[in-house]
Amino acid sequence: MKTLIxxxxxxxxxxxxxxxxxxxxxLENAGHDVLVSDLYxxxxxxxxxxxxxGPSAASPLQxxxxxxxxxxAGTLTPDVRAExxxxxxxxxxxxxxxxxxxxxxxxxxxxVDRVFTYHFAYGVGxxxxxxxxxxxxxxxxxxxxxxxxxxxxxxxSHYAARGINGPIDDLLxxxxxxxxxxxxxxxxxxxxxFGTDRMTDAxxxxxxxxxxxxxxxxxxxxxIAFRPQNFGDYAIPSLQLKDxxxxxxxxxxxxxxx
Amino acid sequence: MKTLIxxxxxxxxxxxxxxxxxxxxxLENAGHDVLVSDLYxxxxxxxxxxxxxGPSAASPLQxxxxxxxxxxAGTLTPDVRAExxxxxxxxxxxxxxxxxxxxxxxxxxxxVDRVFTYHFAYGVGxxxxxxxxxxxxxxxxxxxxxxxxxxxxxxxSHYAARGINGPIDDLLxxxxxxxxxxxxxxxxxxxxxFGTDRMTDAxxxxxxxxxxxxxxxxxxxxxIAFRPQNFGDYAIPSLQLKDxxxxxxxxxxxxxxx
Numbered sequence: 289m290k291t292l293i294x295x296x297x298x299x300x301x302x303x304x305x306x307x308x309x310x311x312x313x314x315l316e317n318a319g320h321d322v323l324v325s326d327l328y329x330x331x332x333x334x335x336x337x338x339x340x341x342g343p344s345a346a347s348p349l350q351x352x353x354x355x356x357x358x359x360x361a362g363t364l365t366p367d368v369r370a371e372x373x374x375x376x377x378x379x380x381x382x383x384x385x386x387x388x389x390x391x392x393x394x395x396x397x398x399x400v401d402r403v404f405t406y407h408f409a410y411g412v413g414x415x416x417x418x419x420x421x422x423x424x425x426x427x428x429x430x431x432x433x434x435x436x437x438x439x440x441x442x443x444x445s446h447y448a449a450r451g452i453n454g455p456i457d458d459l460l461x462x463x464x465x466x467x468x469x470x471x472x473x474x475x476x477x478x479x480x481x482f483g484t485d486r487m488t489d490a491x492x493x494x495x496x497x498x499x500x501x502x503x504x505x506x507x508x509x510x511x512i513a514f515r516p517q518n519f520g521d522y523a524i525p526s527l528q529l530k531d532x533x534x535x536x537x538x539x540x541x542x543x544x545x546x
Numbered sequence: 547m548k549t550l551i552x553x554x555x556x557x558x559x560x561x562x563x564x565x566x567x568x569x570x571x572x573l574e575n576a577g578h579d580v581l582v583s584d585l586y587x588x589x590x591x592x593x594x595x596x597x598x599x600g601p602s603a604a605s606p607l608q609x610x611x612x613x614x615x616x617x618x619a620g621t622l623t624p625d626v627r628a629e630x631x632x633x634x635x636x637x638x639x640x641x642x643x644x645x646x647x648x649x650x651x652x653x654x655x656x657x658v659d660r661v662f663t664y665h666f667a668y669g670v671g672x673x674x675x676x677x678x679x680x681x682x683x684x685x686x687x688x689x690x691x692x693x694x695x696x697x698x699x700x701x702x703s704h705y706a707a708r709g710i711n712g713p714i715d716d717l718l719x720x721x722x723x724x725x726x727x728x729x730x731x732x733x734x735x736x737x738x739x740f741g742t743d744r745m746t747d748a749x750x751x752x753x754x755x756x757x758x759x760x761x762x763x764x765x766x767x768x769x770i771a772f773r774p775q776n777f778g779d780y781a782i783p784s785l786q787l788k789d790x791x792x793x794x795x796x797x798x799x800x801x802x803x804x
Contacts, residue, residue, distance in 0.1 A: 398652030
């Protein structure tokens with residue numbers, strides 16, 4: 289297994305950093321290769337701008353078009369190209385981050401915004417009567433798996449089916465489906481720890497044990513059964529789910545899981 | 547009306563920047579006061595780190611605790627304090643941004659991560675048998691209104707009830723409910739333009755007309771009826787919605803709208 293861990297926390301002694309360190313040790317001890325992109329330690333630039341695209345940046349700037357031209361010409365900045373190469377090297381990508389305001393920290397969103405360029409992560413594949421590009425189940429990163437490892441400060445009940453924050457699966461859908469499944473990654477069920485605001489050192493061994501167990505069983509873990517875009521479930525080009533495919537009463541994001 | 551516009555696009559000639567400029571002109575012509583936080587033009591720092599908290603940053607760093615101490619002591623960085631002051635000055639806050647990977651650009655997420663500190667946007671109010679802090683309908687920004695103005699590259703059908711991206715209201719819920727309603731803002735229905743990837747100059751007048759109309763009727767626009775946290779709809783402290791309050795068949799994020 290070749291694993292890339294993308295890590296987004298500024299404090300090396302935080303729970304998130306401990307889980308990242310534990311993942312490295314656990315996977316390496318099991319004989320796997322591991323690379324880490326520790327975004328804070330790398331002083332990762334979080335904002336997309338014209339400087340990302342070198343001579344391919346036009347005026348006025350168009351992010352999609354210009355990032356695609358820079359990708360094609362090999363003129364993306366070295367930091368972005370290095371991340372794209374790590375993604376192509378890996379068969380498994382783990383994202384370790386705290387839920388800040390119900391989604392990923394800005395530095396990690398900036399990794400997505402900058403690394404997932406046109407012609408690499410989107411704008412891939414032809415459009416026809418039966419295909420709307422290669423995405424949602426196809427694409428550059430097809431054949432690889434991704435896994436979110438997330439800490440949430442609040443208690444689990446707040447993220448339950450009737451919890452005020454909304455269900456955790458729905459909060460993570462824009463990331464798991466919209467960012468990861470889009471360029472072809474299979475997404476494993478997330479590893480989420482709740483109530484971390486009130487965690488103490490005494491709680492850590494249980495968390496570490498659960499995380500180790502997940503890490504050592506990645507190979508046998510079934511991905512979330514998101515519906516592929518181009519294989520009959522959706523009308524093309526409207527990309528509406530065809531009638532009658534879902535269990536009665538299911539709606540919203542849940543429609544897109546088989 | 548005192549309006550703060552928080553704007554997140556790097557290209558002054560983009561559709562987003564045009565909509566921002568139009569909002570400034572329209573509101574000022576109508577006699578309102580307007581401030582703009584143009585995050586790219588300000589070279590906004592997108593990542594939270596110890597430098598944000600001055601002498602209040604501890605080692606190991608704890609973002610919530612240390613940001614609250616810096617807020618209390620007045621030692622947050624000047625850029626963050628200026629944004630907090632603008633928020634307190636305003637009665638209306640407009641966010642203008644493109645949907646990138648189904649959520650806000652990193653630079654805007656970094657504005658939230660850094661400006662919405664502990665004791666300012668969260669960690670406000672006491673906990674008791676009937677209150678779980680002041681949030682979701684109460685809080686520092688109560689009495690003010692917020693509005694998202696968002697552009698989405700893809701067509702509207704992809705964001706419809708059965709569209710592959712998920713319903714736009716659900717995609718925006720973590721922002722509208724989790725980020726804006728949380729510290730007390732009332733959230734007006736969003737202004738969303740779809741299909742902007744294929745928009746031409748000929749399409750702009752219609753968009754501008756619709757945006758102007760929204761801007762000039764903000765006073766009479768009803769906010770989204772999110773359920774306040776502390777007034778009986780939720781069990782405390784589990785914050786689960788009590789049974790029987792929702793229309794039959796409603797689930798997920800939709801539960802939290804009356």
